[in-house]
Amino acid sequence: MTVSAFDANVFLEPVLLSLRVSLVASVLVFALGVLAAWRMTRKTFRGRTLLDTLFMLPLVLPPTVIGFILLVGVGRKSQFGLLIEAWFGQTIVFTWWGAVLAAVVMAFPLVYQTAKVGFISVDKQVADAARSDGAAEGQVFLYITLPLAARSLFTAFLLGFARALGEFGATLMVAGNIPGRTQTVPTAIYIAVESGNLAWAWYWTGAIILISFLVLTVVNRKVA
Template identity: 65%
Template sequence: MSAIDWAVFWPPVRLSLQVALLSSVIAAVAGIAVAWKMSLTTFRGKIFLETAFMLPLVLPPTVVGFILLVLLGRKSLLGQWIEAIFSAPVIFSWWAAVIASVVVAFPLVYQTMKSGFSGIDQDLEDAGRSIGANEWQVFRYISLPLAGRALMTAFILGFARALGEFGATLMIAGNIPGKTQTVPTAIYVAVDSGNQTMAWAWTGSIIIISFIMLLLTRQPRDGKE
């Protein structure tokens, strides 16, 4: 077995961490806002909208990638609009990897935050409203702090999901070394080319990072466990 080429090893790892961190932050902000709003409102068709939110969790990643490719491609109105503003297409860029990761991570973040907000004692929020707090103040000072553990779990699960994203990323970001090649796509290329050393190195790195992130969600609460 050949030695690890560290110059080749690190770029996909750094890019994966950057993409996972940024996409998990975006997914967390969006997931918190949507979950909080949905927990406050009831309307006709709510169940269909929530089902649509969860679709990326069950659809094949290639299907998600294909839809994003159609929506953001250079022939689409949205893709042309983005290219006109930034003077560059979004597809086959590292931003495309971020978008793909946000889409696949959002359902996990949303569902986790929805459960977190649902577990809050309604009387505490009503008490805040009774002394004159508006909805934003109730959210900021009561709901969000009480859902803090759910927020941490949602962020970590979103990060882990984004870190391991492969199919959708490959569809719209490609596999350009040093530009859009993440650890999952690098592993695929290494295995396909018979480079077991690099495949194992990248596999080990993503297992270690994912294990640490998931371990954080298992930390004991109030001295239990």
């Protein structure tokens, strides 16, 4: 960061990229988290506790550990990374899709746990009554479970968005900090502080605080 005077384009680049990454990541992690939560609340099976613990692990591990695992897992030296490169013509490491991947993994525990609480709160008697009337599992899920758990699911989506917006450690390792390409607001703040440009650090800090405040306000209104 060498710009001293305020420049709207320089300011907006990481903000808009962060919003794009967060939106895409929140949609993906919402789908994965809801599906996982629904499956985990429907059946009891061997290894369920172990799997549940694995799902929640990114919540307690340092983001750099998650970032390192992802970097090894999707890098060019991994089979999965080579497969991605063969399909799309490039690796996702040091691209904005790498930031999306990091955000999805780090936001998953929040989305999963919130969705699971919502599904557990649904009265099983209502779902059982629908099944006894001939409703298939898919119909019960779409027309009974989802509407009754809608408040929790909406909260899960917003929390996933907020968590993705603030992701830093794993993002820095997987996506790097390339201005205009992979530089999100958290990484931009870090670089601004490292270079001693506190004015720009405050600009971006104010932006992410404002966005996060608005998201949490919506969450609190839905929960209340």
